[in-house]
Amino acid sequence: MADSDPEQTLERKRGSGVKLVYDLLRDEILDLKLAPGSAIDEVALAARFGMSRTPIREALVRLVSEGLIETLPNRSTMVSNIDFLGMHAYFDALVLMYRVTTRLAAQHHRPEDLENIRAHQAEFSDAVRSQDALAMIATNAAFHSAIAAAGRNAYYAGFFDRLLGEGRRMLRLYYQSYEDRLPNRFVDEHEEIIAAIAARDVDAADRLGKAHGEQIVEQIGRLLTRHERQDIEL
Amino acid sequence: MADSDPEQTLERKRGSGVKLVYDLLRDEILDLKLAPGSAIDEVALAARFGMSRTPIREALVRLVSEGLIETLPNRSTMVSNIDFLGMHAYFDALVLMYRVTTRLAAQHHRPEDLENIRAHQAEFSDAVRSQDALAMIATNAAFHSAIAAAGRNAYYAGFFDRLLGEGRRMLRLYYQSYEDRLPNRFVDEHEEIIAAIAARDVDAADRLGKAHGEQIVEQIGRLLTRHERQDIEL
DNA sequence: TGTATTTTTCTTGTCGACAAGAAAATCAGA
């Protein structure tokens, strides 16, 4: 299936291969195009991208260090499974980072940050309108990432990006289960958050960030309990 | 200098090379044995460890993804500089994580966690007694990492470990400047934290974690302002 | 037929070599 699609027969610039593979694999993993647990074959990837195994391997090492794929020594490498048991911990961290980054954005944002945030919100809104689930998820993450960037704390921003990435897989699961129908509510909540940031209202930003996070948590939580009833018994 | 010291002439198990190089380089960077900004030569490392450049390269990729080294494309790779300008953001994140992890440990710790934490505290205390600055720094980080582990939130724990790692370099700078004299106070504060965790006193844990963090921040802050007066003018 | 053992196959980990890109060194011209 992959050999019929040589990703890029064009000449690539020296050093660009790793980034290309990394970005693409990362997106495919986060969009659930590569299912959790599915095997990753280095030689197949090398053939698909028309390059040797060395740059492929470096991209895989990066993905491993981000926890997106796992390797059994001397054996297989596969897409990491979503950690359902650690989900509670994940939501805790996510909500806290929603709060912290939104707060900081209200404090430290500059005019150009607001433009950037609004641009991402526009993209998100477009994605919602056109019912493009994958775009919705990606642009939503980008929106919140832009807020974190406006908060001017690289440590929080990096951590938050990581959480958002992991969350993209869960959100994908969520939307899939609802046949890609959309919660329009998110768009409105985003607007409120932007308003609070623009007004430099730290308390409102904190409160809205918390509410937004908890709302998502609650929705995904509903999905999971439903799934657990159907699939597994704990 | 390096070629006189072939790190390991023994046979290594297949797959162990990367971890060996990674662990050693990481420690050398965090202990400031490799100065920030100093160049890293792949072939020299390959010679030093008696292996080819491939596993060296994978270790370097991991270190890059952790932000400990940086690479200029097609040119040099070097140890990352300590981000003094972003220090304020760092301290914010560190104090918050001190609070959160200590809180969670008070809530969720199990008996074996306490044993583990106390063991690390004993090591830290030994290091303080024997005036071993490097050991103090490493065992201090391990102590707090153990607390985070007891909090049962892998996301916080991972983030915190990363912050503690970055902090090891600053602490090293700090102790160096005081000729490795020690703040005995840390030992006592650690004991208080342990007591609060053992008593499952969440509020006390939060407060002590915050105070402990801010105390360290203040000390390092003093060091930096002193340095800034001496070295650079901003 | 079922189980233990050997053989094969397949994937990963490592290696040595080569090519490209950039800096340093050399050289030419004024």
Next chain:
DNA sequence: TCTGATTTTCTTGTCGACAAGAAAAATACA
């Protein structure tokens, strides 16, 4: 002597090939 172009050198990025480890397949034996 200084400046600009050219050559050399040095480091990194990529490649193809080989070896080791483990699973799967095949074989032998009861």
